[in-house]
Amino acid sequence: MNSLYVKMIRPEGKITLEKAGYLLEKETISSLINTVNWEEFPYTPKVNFRIGYAGDEIWLKYFVEENYVRALETRTNGEIYKDSCVEFFVSFDKKNYYNLEFSCIGTIHMAYGPGRANRTFVSPENIQSIKIYSTLGNQPFDEKQGQFAWELTVIIPAACFQFDKGLTFKGKKASANFYKCGDGTSKPHYLTWNPVKTANPDYHRPEFFGDIQFE
Numbered sequence: 001m002n003s004l005y006v007k008m009i010r011p012e013g014k015i016t017l018e019k020a021g022y023l024l025e026k027e028t029i030s031s032l033i034n035t036v037n038w039e040e041f042p043y044t045p046k047v048n049f050r051i052g053y054a055g056d057e058i059w060l061k062y063f064v065e066e067n068y069v070r071a072l073e074t075r076t077n078g079e080i081y082k083d084s085c086v087e088f089f090v091s092f093d094k095k096n097y098y099n100l101e102f103s104c105i106g107t108i109h110m111a112y113g114p115g116r117a118n119r120t121f122v123s124p125e126n127i128q129s130i131k132i133y134s135t136l137g138n139q140p141f142d143e144k145q146g147q148f149a150w151e152l153t154v155i156i157p158a159a160c161f162q163f164d165k166g167l168t169f170k171g172k173k174a175s176a177n178f179y180k181c182g183d184g185t186s187k188p189h190y191l192t193w194n195p196v197k198t199a200n201p202d203y204h205r206p207e208f209f210g211d212i213q214f215e
Contacts, residue, residue, distance in 0.1 A: 002194045002210035004031060008170065009054045017133040021153040024050040024061045033086075033180050035192045038201050043187040047086070047180040053169045053214060056158040062086045064104070064150050068185040069136065070143040071105040076128075077121050080109045082184030086152060089203060090176040090212075092164050097175075097206050098122070104150055105140060106132040112163050116204035126162050131155040143185060175209035 009023050033047040045066035052059045069084045081087075084104040091097035099119075101109040108127050111119040136150045158167045178193035181203075190201040194210035 002031075004051070004176070004210060004212045006058075006169075006212055006214045007052045008215040009052045009059065011054055015054070015155070017131055017153045017155065020054075020059050020155055021061050021133075021151070024052055024059055024153075028052045030063075031178070031193060033178050033191050033193050035195050036190075037192060037196045037198070038190060041188055041190050041201065043189040044191065045180060045189060047191060049086070049178055049193075051212075056168065058156040058158075058169065060088060060152075060154040060156070062102075062152045062154075064148075064152075064180065066148055066182075068143055068145055068182065068187050069104055069141075069148045069150070070182060070185050071103055071107075071136070071140050072142065072184075073103060073107050074140050076107070076124050077109050077111070078107065080107055081181055083107070084150075084182045084185065085180070087179040087181065087203065088176065089179070089206070089209065090174055091206055091209060092161070092167065092172065092174050094175065094206075096163065097209070098161060099204070100156070102132065102152055102154060104134055104136050104152065105138050106134045106152070108132065110160065115206075116202070120163075122160060122162055126160045129157050130160060145186065169214045172214040174212050174214070175206065176212045177203070177209045179203050
C-alpha cells in the first residue's frame, strides 16, 4: 500500500491558483498515477500529481500527457468520468469517502457516501467555492487526437467536505486514492496511484485507498 505525506505550505500574501501551483512545485514531491490494474485497458498516459495544504485548503496539481483529450461535460456533478479526467477520492473517518472528479476543462463532480451506491452530491454552492484552473481552458470540445500535455491546479476549501463539520487538516490521518480515466475517449484507461485489486475497473473501493498523513 502506498502512503503519502501531505506537507503544510505557509504562503505569504494573496493566494492565486498560479501561486498555489508554483508553491506546490517548489515545496512538495511528485507522485505517479501509473498503476494499470486491468490488462484489457493497457493504454497508459503519463500522469503525476502534487498535493499540499495551506490553512483550511487542500491544494492539488495534476500533470498529464496523453494522446486523446475529450471535454464534453459542462454540468456540475455530471458524467465527468467520460471525459479526460483526474480524480481524488478521500476518506477522513474510514467509513465514508468523497469522490472529487475534475475534467480537463475544470468541470467538477463531488459526492459522498460509504460506497458506489447511495452517493450524496455535495451542494453546487460548495463546489463553486473550489478554485480550479486548467491549461486547456474551460470551454467544451469533442475528442482531439495528437500529443497533448495539460496541467490542472485545484484549491479545495475544507467547507466543501460538508459532511465532516469542523474539519481541520493539521496532523490529520486519512486515506485516499488518485486516479486518471477517460471512459468516453478512443482509448479508455483506468490508472491509479494505489493498486485496486478488483476483476473490473472500479474506483469506488475504499479498501484499496492508501494512507495519507497531513503535516
